[in-house]
Amino acid sequence: MPYNLFMKQHYNSQTDRSNQLSNSVFLFLVIFSILAVVVATLYPFNFSLPDNISKRELVNSFDNNSFFNDQVNNVILFLPLGFGLTGLLQTKKAKLIWQIVAVILASAALSSSVELLQILVPSRTPTPADIFNNSFGGFLGLICFYIWNSQSFKAILQRIEDSKASNSINKITLFFTGYIILTFLLTIPWQATTNLSGWNPSFPLIIGNERTADRGWEGNISELNITNQAFTQNQVKQVFSSNNNFPIQADSLIASYDFTGQAPYKDKTGKQPDFLWNGESTTQNENQNQVFISPNRWLQTATPVKSLSESISKTSEFTISTTLTTTNTEQNGPARIISLSNDSFRRNFTLGQQGSDLVFRVRTPLTGANASDVKLEVPLVFKDAKPHQIVITYSKSSLIIYVDNIANIHTLNLLDLIPKEKRFFYYGLTFIPLGLCLALLTTLARRKIKFYRVMLPAGIILPSLILEGILVQESGKSINPKNLFLGILFTAGTMLILKARTGNSEK
Incomplete structure (x- = not known):
């Protein structure tokens, strides 16, 4: 056999063995990555089938937090899968565009599968945002592969440079x-x-606490009005100049309560359920134009304010007007004054007190299901125990908070x-x-x-x-x-x- 032919066959044989070895390594990495994802997302595998689950309950099961640390971890978790799958496809000489498509689809499919399975694991909480973060993690793994295997990427660039295009x-x-x-x-x-399209319609409206009774506030509240539009500055000026007499005839008004007399406190628009007392059953004077709220006794609507949440979800705007007085200038938690929420970790909005500061949380894709990823605070609103009329408007990403008058304005932009x-x-x-x-x-x-x-x-x-x-x-x-x-x-x-x-x- 000629020497040159022998060397060519020997080189091809070595290349084949190298490719087989690479295939085995990348295949192992892909399998290991899938197992790691399954263990990390489904352990301890305590699956349990619900007796019955409605479409609404299925949707609500995905209504969970996606904290920043979780987002980063979800990207990192899928990096090895993207790296290994890219290496596997590269040894098969797949085109770059198909590598990208395959990596993203495979990452999204695996992520969607484990998120759905998490519905059956009581200790796990599925989150739609995880699917996007996992898919990006796989894509980032592809980029890492080409940073590591520069010769493969160089060959791709060379083919592009030599192409007819x-x-x-x-x-x-x-x-x-x-x-x-x-x-x-x-x-x-x-x-x-x-936007506010992700608001959950199954939450009640609560004054003075959370549904779980662990974020109590102490103070007085005399009225609460909510619209599905952001009032202009002139409209807010009219609210302040009308001696707390909110314009009930406003077409956008979707909830209006005053707390005079005895419970139940009815919505004057007739659109929302009544407020009822929760907590301890105590006797107190409720004949004045305000009620006293404490961590042991707070108000909650009899049923979820479904139409309110759905109405604001459609407009992605609102105005909230209330008059309240804190009895303790050092309440923390933040203590929940007005909260449209399910528990301490899921809400549509919350007006709260943190020390002497006013804290507002509004649920958007950016702020998360707990609405706490972006801090919206106004300092020293509760520095005294005097009544304060507060008007809050939200439109697009702009939150405007007025305290006592039109001149005391605080503009906060989520972005x-x-x-x-x-x-x-x-x-x-x-x-x-x-x-x-x-x-x-x-x-x-x-x-x-x-x-x-x-x-x-x-x-x-x-x-x-x-x-x-x-x-x-x-x-x-x-x-x-x-x-x-x-x-x-x-x-x-x-x-x-x-x-x-x-x-x-x-x-």
Whole structure:
């Protein structure tokens, strides 16, 4: 046998054995990852079938918190699966686009399966947000694979650069247009982060506590009015100037209670259930125009305020007007003054007291099921034991709190108050995929130097400008240069890391 032929066969044999070894390693990693996910999400496997479960109960079973630490852990948990599955597909010479699709679909399918099974595990709580975070974790595993296996990614880039499309300005322009369209698509979840469509209609309205009786407040309350629209400043001015006489004729009014006389306290609009006393049965003077609330005795609607929650869910706006007096300027918890909630961890909104500060929680995809992921506080509202009339409006991401008069105004924007570590995480979810796309796109345009020099900075800067511009327009927030920089950092950073690993960094 000729020597050259012998060496070629020997090389092919070694390559085959190497590929078989790689297949085995990646297959083991995929299997191990699946088992790790199952154990981490379903242990201790104490499955129990409910006697009967309605569609509403099934939906409510997914109404659970997704705390920030859980979100990070859910991304990390699926990293090995994405890494191993990408390696397996790479040895099968699957195209990059099919690798991405397969990794995301496999991650989403596994995540959806375990979330559904968690319904049958009493010690577990399924959360829809986990499916998205798990899917992104798998995708991030794919990127990690190509950072680790730079030669595979280099081969992909080389094929893109040598393709026929790389010689066509029209095709490159078409792909860049697709990149911009993808940017707009990725802003859609951001636009939905502050709406109220996720409000749960099965919660009662409570004054002075939680349903679980563990967040009691002590003080007096004389009236409560709620609308499904955000009042303008002129409308709020009328509320303050009418001596606490809220305009009952307002078309948007969906609940109106005054606490004069004996319970039950009826909704003057006739739309909501009565308030009834809960806790200790004690005798107290209820003939004045206010009632005394304590941790031992509080008010709760006889049934859930379903129509109220559903009405606000549709408009994603509300106005709450109330007059109250704290009897203790150092109540904590925060102590629940008015709460539309199920327990200490799930709510639609809560007005509370933390020391002398007013605390407000409103449930959105951004703030979570407990509405505590973004802190909304007004200091020193309860620094004294005097009556305070409070009007709260919410529209888009803007929460406005008026205390006693139109001049004492506090404006809070949910998007401006996202903690740094969470903002870093959310921007990573948005811009890391764009960084991968830009790495491929700039490689495609590399031969068209003039076009390339324009497209590279545009591809880095435009996504961040588009997201910030849309959020400013939709939410009324102010432009934040730090947000612009963070988006640019993730897009450019991901692209440069991938290309630097292949020895093909930008010059």
